[in-house]
Structure formats: C-alpha cells, structure tokens
Amino acid sequence: MSATELGLALSVFLACTVEAVEALTIVLAVGVTRSWRSTFIGVGAAALLLAAVIAGLGPALTALPIDALRVAVGGLLLVFGLQWLRKAILRAAGLKARHDEEAAFGTEIAAARQAGEPPAGLDPYSFTIAFKGVFLEGLEVVFIVLTFGANQHDVGLAAAAAAAAVIAVTLVGIAVHAPLARVPENTMKFCVGVMLTSFGAFWGGEGAGANWPGGDAALLVIIPATLALSIALVARLRSRAAAAPPAGVVNA
C-alpha cells in the first residue's frame, strides 16, 4: 500500500468513525432507555433505505441536499431532546412522577391504534430517532467515501476503510450496551435528553449554514455545556423546593 493509499484509508476511517460514533450514540441512547426492538427496526429500515438510495443514485448522491436533511433531522432531534430533557430535569428535581413515561407512551399508542397506525408494540420514538440518526450519518459516510475516494481515484479502498470503521464502532457498541443498561433509568433518560439536544443543535445549526468553531469537535463543548445547564436547573429547582413548601407533582 502506497503512502497516498494509506493516507486515504486513514482519513476515510477516521472521518467515518466520527460519523459512526454519532449514530451509535443515538442508537444506544434510545435502545437502552426505550425499546431495543423498535430501535433495531429503525436501524434496519435506515440501512435498507440507504442501500436503495445508493443503488438508485450511485455517484449522483453527492447532489442530494444534505443541508436540508441536516436541518430536518437536527430540528426534530432538538425538539425531542428538549422535551425529554425537560421531563428528566423535572423528575430529578422531584417535581414530576418518575414513571409517568409509560402512561404517556400508552396514550400515544392508543391514539396511534385509533388512527390505524402503527403495528402493535412498535415504539415510534425509538424507531424514528434511530432511523433518522442512522440514515443521516450513513448518508454522510457515503458522501465521505464518494468524495475522498473519487478524489484519489480509489472508491473501493475508501469503501473498505469506511466499512472497517463502521464494524469497529459497532463492536464497541455491542461491548458497552450491557454496562449502560445497568445505569439507573432516570439518569439514563437525563443523559439521552442531553445527547439528543446536543446532536440536534449541532446538526440543525450545521444544516442551517452555521460554521461551528472547531467543526465536529464543537460537540465536545456542546454536550458538557448542555449537561451543565441541565444540572444547574435541577439544583436550582431542588434548592427552591427545599426553601418553600412543595407545590406538588406537576403533570406537564
């Protein structure tokens, strides 16, 4: 392997590792906290759509409006993440019942069944979030392979490096999912809210045309900052509740 080929393989491997880790974070988050079955169905559906898009468009894929996709996916993740985080903060502060999620989920499923949607047992949140996360990141992996590979006239090597990155990250995901499942439920939901909000803000901003300082590394600041804000809100609510008589558990 020449130095140029090695450079191409390494560049594609590292770039695709970043994208795969982003997708893995989303998949693990919804899988551990909501439903592995629905999450895997979402991942499978995204993989199938991705394969169909690749087979249908081939190299013309680079003409797809990736920024519009980022805005749509980022915006939805941000809305879901903020709603999730809001509930987790209220729960952590003792202002919301800890297990009301199942009741809300049951209401959603009842409404969905009334509408003739979706198949019994499918968690729409897990499916949608896993589907969008994997599809968007998968598309970005394909873009990386096509642009880097076409540039060096070696799409095959770029595709092999991308596949190696995805396999490596998947193996890491399999290794860490069991320890993650032992984390307390509300703590995990709190972290998922932080992750969805952070990734949503990052992708949405990128798609809307913002240039993040440091590129992808900006996530290393956005995630801790969102976590710090959430912890500060919990601390503020707890100290206020300790100073005043409790107003009761809210239903919001």
Add this chain to the structure above:
Amino acid sequence: MTRLRALLGFSWDFVVGDDWRIAAGVTGALAATAIAAGAGVSAWWILPAAVAALLSFSVWRAANPGARDRA
C-alpha cells in the same frame, strides 16, 4: 374523518409534545440561524442560546403552576 383527526392528533403529540413553545422556539432559532448565516454573520451561537433559553423557560413554567395558569 375521525381517523384523520386521530392521526393528526397523534402526529402533533409525537412531534410537538407537552410544550408547543419548544417546537416553535426551535423552528424560529433554525430560521434565525439560516438568515444570519445567509447574511454572512456568525450564526453558530444562536442555537445554543436558544436551547438555554427554551429549556430554562419551559422548566420554569412547568415548575410554576401559577405561570402556566396565567399563560
């Protein structure tokens, strides 16, 4: 018609959730980011600022039943 209404209700609950202000705020922040970036102004800070404001406001409203009732 009932099925369509139920589907629309489900879709609204699914996307918008408990607090419609969050969805509206996110939409506004994304639009502001696009406008600022299109005008060549630094726009990366808009979404983080919107996240901080929306989350704080939404949590504060939920924790203050009086504020919810007045709204």
